[in-house]
Amino acid sequence: MLVVLVPGTAPRAEGDEATEISKKTQNPVADVVSIPIRNDISFGLPNDRVQSLWKIQPVLPMHLFPEVNLILRTIFSFYSQPVGTTDRASGLGDTQLQMFVSPSNAGSVIWGVGPVVYLPTATDSAFATEKFGLGASAVVLVTPGPWVLGALATYTGSVAGNSARPNISLLDVQYFVNFNLPQGWAVGTAPDVLVDFSRSSDRWTVPVGALVVKTFVLSTLALQLQFAGYYNVVRPDGAPQWLFRTQVSLVLPEGKKPAP
Numbered sequence: 001m002l003v004v005l006v007p008g009t010a011p012r013a014e015g016d017e018a019t020e021i022s023k024k025t026q027n028p029v030a031d032v033v034s035i036p037i038r039n040d041i042s043f044g045l046p047n048d049r050v051q052s053l054w055k056i057q058p059v060l061p062m063h064l065f066p067e068v069n070l071i072l073r074t075i076f077s078f079y080s081q082p083v084g085t086t087d088r089a090s091g092l093g094d095t096q097l098q099m100f101v102s103p104s105n106a107g108s109v110i111w112g113v114g115p116v117v118y119l120p121t122a123t124d125s126a127f128a129t130e131k132f133g134l135g136a137s138a139v140v141l142v143t144p145g146p147w148v149l150g151a152l153a154t155y156t157g158s159v160a161g162n163s164a165r166p167n168i169s170l171l172d173v174q175y176f177v178n179f180n181l182p183q184g185w186a187v188g189t190a191p192d193v194l195v196d197f198s199r200s201s202d203r204w205t206v207p208v209g210a211l212v213v214k215t216f217v218l219s220t221l222a223l224q225l226q227f228a229g230y231y232n233v234v235r236p237d238g239a240p241q242w243l244f245r246t247q248v249s250l251v252l253p254e255g256k257k258p259a260p
Contacts, residue, residue, distance in 0.1 A: 018184025019146075021222045021253055022215040026148040026178050026186070028139045029071050029102040029112035031061045033252040044241025049082035051240065053093075063104065071100040071112065079127045091123035098137050098154070110150075111140045118156050118168065131161035133168050146180040148188075169197035184215035191230050202236035207243065215251075222251040 024030040035058045042051040056076045064070045077093030097119070102112030118133030133156045141150025151173060158168035171194070178188030191207040209230030216223045226247040232239060 016182075018215045018217045018222070019180050019182060019186075021217065021251060022184050022186050022213060022224065023143065023146075023148055023180050024253060025215070025224060025249065025251055026176065026180075026188075027110060027141060027143070027150075028073075028152050029061075029069065029100050029110065031069060031104070032059070033061065034059045034249050036247055036249040038245060038247040041244045042240035042242070043244070045082055046238055047082070047085045049085075051082060052080040054078040064101070067104055069100075069102050069104045071102060071114075073098040073100075079122075079124070081124075081126045083126050089124040089126035091127075093122045093127055094129055095119045095121045096156070100137065100139065109140065109142055111138070113138045116154055116156055118158075120161055128165075129158070129161070129168055130165045131158035131168050133158045141176075148176065148178040148180070151175040167198050171195040171197065178211075178213075184213075184217070186213040186215075187211070188213075190228070196236070199236065204234045205232055205236065205239060206234035207232050209243075211245070220252075222253065224249040224251055 024032050025034060035056070038055045038057065040053045042053070045051060054077065058074055060072045062070045062072070075096040075098070077095070078091070079093050080088060080090045083089050097117040099114040100112035101114050102110070114137055116135035116137055118131070118135065120128065120130050120132060122128030135154060135156035137152065137154040139150065139152040141148060154172045156168055156170050173193045174190055175193070176188065176190040178186050178190070180186045187210065189210050191209060193207070194205040196203050207230035209228060211226055211228035213224060213226045226245070226249070228245040230243045232241055235241070
């Protein structure tokens, strides 16, 4: 059982409100302030080793103009990485900043585009790229009824850094198919399909799996729990076979932002 207590808040009836908040959080360019904290545990590495990757991904939407929103997402990563057969390396990983420009009053098709900045902030060579990178992201989705259907594509390429380290040329396509249920429940899938163009072969990582989400409505914010599991049906040599994901998110929807 996972229990999270937030000072100054108290649970209340969820119902349609919890489901609506849950549906918004599945939209990468929604006008929702959130702080997702995610842990990915990867199994099936060489020598049956296990990797743990934490990501903190604060999302901050801003109104550039009445018709245009700017969504800022910063991704901080923390690794516990196997090294050899017995050792481990732990510490801060590289940092990524994503920015999306999106219409504030989108029609039936919601979209957003923007740049990506990749910063070499890692503290250990076991998981450091030592590269600066630039790239672009694009997202498109539709939300018919209880469904949220779409894809988020991000390409990052290295532009400077340690020439002795491998270059970055990575395409990450996360497609998502989610079905929202009453009382803040949702089920679906949202795997990250990776194509590593820096490799001459074994470029693809293709996971399949499922997720379940539960959203709780509190007095001034919402709390969301997500559990997911994925199996890599296609993967490079040395890549993990399985991934189990746990995510806790604090969510502050537009309608719950404190009055100034």
